[in-house]
Amino acid sequence: MSTKGDFRLGCDVGGTFTDFVLFDVVSGQIHIDKHLTTPADPSVGILTGLKGFSRVAEDHVARTRLVAHATTLVANAVIERKGAKTALLTTRGFRDVLELRRHVRVTTYELWSDPPKPLVPRELRLPIDERTYSDGSILRSVRREEIQDAVQLMRAAGVEAIAVAFLHSYVNPENEREAGRLLAELAPEIAVTLSSDVLPQIKEYERTSTTVVNGYVKPLVRGYLKNLDDGLAAVGYTAPLRIMLSNGGLGSSEIAAEFPLRLIESGPVAGAIVGRQIAQALDIPELLSFDMGGTTAKACLIRDGALPITDELEVARSKRFTKSSGFPVAVPAVNMIEIGAGGGSVATINTMGLVQVGPESAGADPGPICYGGGGVEPTVTDADLLLGYLNPDYFADGSMALNTEGSRSGITKTLAGPRGQTEIEAAWTVHDVVNETMAGAVRMHVTERGGNPQLATLVAFGGAGPVHAYNLASKLRISRVMVPLRAGVLSALGLLVAPPAYDMVRTHKVPLTGFDATTIKAIMAEMAESITNLLDGLGAGGTLRFTHGIDVGYIGQSYQVTVPVDAAPDKGEIWRRFADMYREKYGYFYDDVPAETVNLRVLGELVGGELELLELPSGESAEAVPAGRRPAYSARHRAMMDFAVHDREALRPGMHFNGPAVVEEASATTVIDDGGQVEVDRYGSLVISLEVEVRS
Amino acid sequence: MNAASNQPSLDIIWPRLIAIADEMATTMFRTAFSHDVVEVHDMSTGLYDDRGNLIAQTWLGATGHTGVMPVYGQNLVEAFPPETVKPGDVFICNDPWLCNGQTADVFITTPAFHEGRLIGFAINTVHHVDIGGRKGSGLSEEVYEEGLIIPQLRLYDAGVPNEMLFAIIRRNVRFAEKMIGDLRAQIATGWFGSREMERLAAEFGMEDLRDPAEEIMSRTEAGMRAGIAELPDGEYSETMEMEIDGIEEPQTLAMKVTIKGDELTADLAGTSPQVRRPVNCPINYTRAYVALPLKMVCDPLMPNNQGTYRPLHLVAPEGSLLNPTFPAACFWRLAAGMLVSELMFRILARIAPDRVPADSGSMPTWQFYVNGVRPNGEAFALHQHAFGGMGGRPGEDGLASISFPYNVRDVSIEWSEMETPIIYEARELIPDSGGAGEFRGGLGQELVLRAHEGHVAEGKPLVLSGSAGRMRFPPQGLLGGQSGSFGVISVNGEPIAPTSSPEVRFNAGDIVSLKLPGGGGHGDPAKRDTSRTRSDLEAGYVTPAGARDDYGHEPA
16 A cells, blocks of 8 residues: 555544544644534534645545544433433343342432433333343243234334343353344344343343443444445545544444444543553553543553553443443443543532532633633633643633633632632642542552552643643652643544554353363454454554453452463463462462453454654754743742743754743643753653652 | 641542542452452441541442441540551451441451551451351341451551461351452551551651541531531431341330430430340441431531531430340341431431432342352352332432442342352332332332252252341331332242241242332322323333322323
8 A cells, every 4th residue: 555645534523622633644744623513413513624624735635545533422422312212122030120220329328319210211121031041051042922022012112223131141142142133034124232242241230231322322323424424435535434442443434333332432542542652652661641631631551552441431420420320331441530620620619618620611611711701610721820830822822812810810709718818829729639639530540450650651631731740740659741742632643543453352251270272262263253354344554463361360259350361372371370460460369269261352453554653853952942931830839930931842852951841832831840850852742750759 | 727838738638538548449349359349349448547536438338337437446446545556457356346236247447657656547347258157147146146256356466467366267257268358358458548548648748637637527527517407406206116037026116316406316215125136236337327317318418427427426225126235146237227217217307308208118228148059069158139119209209229328239140140059030120119109119129039950959948048127017108108018028929927137948949039118109199290100101110000099090
C-alpha cells in the first residue's frame, strides 16, 4: 500500500462537541477542528464537519486511507433510555434475574435512592422451559412450540430486539443456540443477541445485563452506522469506517453493529491509547495517563506499555459515579477511572460543611462564570483563573477573553464570604479539593491493580489536565510529570494510533490439578479463529498478532490474576507465573492452597500500521527565555508569587528551565511550582521533575 | 478550622479518611477468599482515632458491621490501653458481646503511629465462612455451640505472629484454608489502613488526629441532632411479636422512644427474656439497628461515625432477647435484631409518616446454609441470602426483594450451583405478595431448591438452617395500606411451623421452597393510581384476582 499523500481521519463524537483530526502521513501535518454535535443523528454533524477539512486539504477525501470513529452514542442511548423495545428470554424460574440485580441498594442510608428500572419490563421477560446444569449437561431442551408462542407475543407487543440469556449457557450454549436458530427462522426481522455470544462467562445477572444492553442498542447502532457509511461514501470517502471499541482497538462497522456493547467506552478510551503510545515510544514502565477536560477526568495506569483490561464496566450509573448504580456490561474494556471533575465542575458547600467540587458541571453552556455565558456558580476554571494559572487574555488560542471579575465575585459570594476566607484561599481550596478528589480515585485505581502511584510517570493532557498535573502529582508523591505537545486536543489523536483489535473471554472453571492442555489449546484455537473472522478485511497492511491469557485464582477466591501464556500452555509454567504475579501484586503467596483456571482470554491485534510520534527539530540554545511574568499561587509556599510565563511555541527540544512557571499553548496551560525542573524532550514534551518531599 | 493556618483543611482530611477506608475495602476484596466477603460484601472497614472514636468508614458494607464499630472502638482501647500498644500489633476479637453479636464476625484492628506516638487504629470486620461449632444450626441453645469465641487478643505482638492462636483457630474451623486466607486478607487490609493513616499524618505534619476527629464527629452529631430536633417531643411505644420454633408462645419485642429536643432514648423494657434458641441479639447489634432507621430518616447524607450515635440513648433490660447475657445462643441474632429496625420505623412512621416506609418483608434477611455430603464423603456448605420486599413508601412503591436495611448482595446462582450440588428450580418474585396500598409493598421472592440427584451421598440428609421471620406475623401496612404476604418454608408443599431460626432436614428428591414476605402497603389502596395497577397487571406483579380483590380493578 502506498503511503504517498495518504491521510488518516479521526472523528470523536462527544456529548457537546465533535472533534475532528486529519493527519497527513507524509508531511506530518495535523489539522484539528471542532463542531457542535447533532444529537438526533450524529452522522449529520459528522458529514457537515468534515467539509471543513476540504478547505485545508482539498483533495484529502479520495486519499484518506482510514476513517476512525469514536462515539458516546451507545452509552448515551442507555443513559437516556432511547434504545429499542427489547424482550428477554430466560430460563423458567428465573424471569426476574434482571430486576433482582444483586439485591443490593445504591446507597446505604437513603430510603429513596432506587436502582434504575430494568431495560426490559417484566411483561417482556419470557420464561422458557429449558435447563442446563453447571457441568453443561442438558436437563430440558428448547421446544419449538414455546419459541413460537414467544414470537407471537413479542410481535404483538412490537418488540424490536431480543436478548436470550439462559442459565449456564457459558458452559454449554446449545439451548441458547437452538433458541437463536428458531428465532432467526420465525422472526428474521428482529435482531437477536445470545448471552453465550456476547459474554460466555459465569454469573447470571452480569451476563444477562450485558446481553440486554447489547440487544437494547443494536437496532439504533445498526441504523446509525448505515447512515454514516452511506453518507461517507456519498461524499467520496472510500476508506472503510473503523469504530473505536472499549478495549482500545479499532473494529469494523460490522463488529460494532453486531456487538454495540463493545462501544460503551468508545469515547473515553482514546486518551488511554495516547498514554500507551507514549509509554511504548519512551519505554516508560509505569505510566499514569491523566486526561482532564470540561466535565470529567479520566485516568489509566499503563504498565509495560499494555492497556489494562477490566470486566467490571457499568453503564448509566444512576448516581453518576457510584458503583452498582448502573447496568453491568461485563465485556473486556480498558480499565480506566472516570471522575466527575473537570474545568467546568461546580464548587459548592455540601451537607458536611465541606467544599465539594463536582460531579455537577456547568459544562459548555452556561459554562464557568469567567466565560461570560451566564454561568453564576463558581467552577474549577474560575478558581484556576484567580490563582493566576490561566491567562484571561490568552485562553483557547485567544479566541475567548475570560472575565476575572466575574470569577472573583462568584467565589467570594459562594465560598470565601460564608467561610471567612480570602478569595485566594477559597480559590486554592477549590483547586486543592478537586485534586484531592482525583487523587483519591487514582489511588483506588492503582490499589485495585496492586500498584504504587509513586513509581509512575504522570502524563497529562486534556484542556485542564496540565493546569492540575503538578499539584496532583505532588499529592500522589509522583516525581515525574510529562505534558505532550497539543495537550488540549491530544485524545482525538488517539483514534489514529489504535490498531484494529478484538478480544474474547470464555469461562473454563477447572482446578489446576485437572489442567488439560489439549482442551485449553483447542478452545483457544477456536476463539482465535472467531477473532480472525471478525478482523478479516481490516488488514491495512498490518499483521495479526495473538495474545493469550488465563485467569487463575485460588479456588473459592473471586478475583483472579491474568497469567499470560502462549498458544500451548503448560501447567507447571502457569503455576509458577501465577505465583510470581500473585506475590508481586499482594506481597504473599500460598503454596498450600489449590488454584483453578476461571477464564480463557484471547486478544487479536493487527499491528504494524500505527502512527508514530514525530520528533521536533532542536533549538539553538538550551536556555528557555520567558515571554513574561505574572503572579500565581504556589502550593509549596501557600501564597501568590512571581511565576515566569513561557510560550510553548518557543520551546525546543533540549531546553530546560525551573519553576515557578506557567507554559502557555493554544489548547492548554501547564503549571510548574517552585522546586519543579522542566526539560523539553525530543518530541517537544515538557518533562517535569518534582522534588517529592514530605511536608512537616 | 481556619484554612489560612498551616493546618490542612478538613475539606481535604475528611474525604481522605473516608477514601482510606474505601481503599481498605478494595484491598480486602482483592485478597479475600470467600464469597461472603467478595461477592456478598458481608464486611466493613473504618478508622478510629487514638481514643477509639470511629472517624471514618467505607460507604460499603453490611449495616450490622458498620453500626457496631463505634462501640467496639471503646471496648478495644479499654482492653489495650495506649501505652501498651506497639507498632506491628494486630488485635483480634469475635466475642459476640464485644463485637457484632455473632461468632462468625471477626474484628481485626491495627494501630497507626506518627513519630512514635499512637494516632489511631484501622478496623476491619468480616463474616467468616466458618468459625466451628454447629455451623449455624437453628437449634443451638448456648453460644458454646456456635464455635470458637476469641476474646480481645493479640494476633500479632509487635510484628510477631501469635502462632499458638493461629493453630487453635486452624484446628477449630471447617474450610480452614479459606478461613485463614480471609484472616490474612484482614491483616493485610489492616496494615494497609494503618500505613495510609501514618502517611496522612506525616504529609500534613499532624501530631495526632484528634482535631479533625473532633470536628468530624461534632459535625455529624450536629446533623443528627438537627434531624431529631425536627421531630416533635413525645413518647411513642410499639411492640411486635416474633415466632420461635420450639417455644410455645410468640415472644415480644417492645420499644418506647422518647424524643426530647435533639436527643432520642429507646427503651426496650417489655421485651421477652432471652431464649434457648440462637435468635438472641446482643446489645451491640441491637444498638446498630436502633440507630440505622434514625439515620436513614434524620440525616442520610452525612457519613457514619461516632457522632451519629451521640444523641442516641439505649436502655435494654439485661437477660432479654435484645440484650441477652452470656452464654445465650446468638448466631442468628439478625432474626430479632433487624426487627428492632422495624419497631423503630413504625415509631418514626407515627411521627413522620411522609418520610417512612410501611413494614418491610426484607426484615429480617433470610440468611441460610445448606449443609450436606457428596457421594465421596466430602462435606459441602451452600451459603445464601434471600430478601423480602420493602414496604411501600410515601410517593413510591416499595422495592422488590431488596437488601434493606441491610446492604449485602446474594451469591450468584450459577456460582452456587457450580460449587455445591444444590439446584435452584426458581428464584422469582411472588405475584400479589406486596401489600396493597396507594403505594404498593415490594414483592417477596420464592426460592425453590433441591439436591442434584446422584451428586449427594445416599442416605445422608441435607440440612437447611438460618434466619427467617414474618411467618406468622406478616409485614403491616401503613396509613390504610394492607399487609404484605407471610413468609413460608415448605418441603414438598408441606409448610413447616413458623420460626425465626429454621432447621429443615430434607433428602434427595425433596423440593424445598422458601417464600419470602412482601412489604406492607402505604396508604389506602383505593387511592392507587389506576395506571399503576394496570402496569402491575401487565407485568404480573399482581394477578387479575389480586387486582380485583385489592384494588377493585375489573379487567377492561
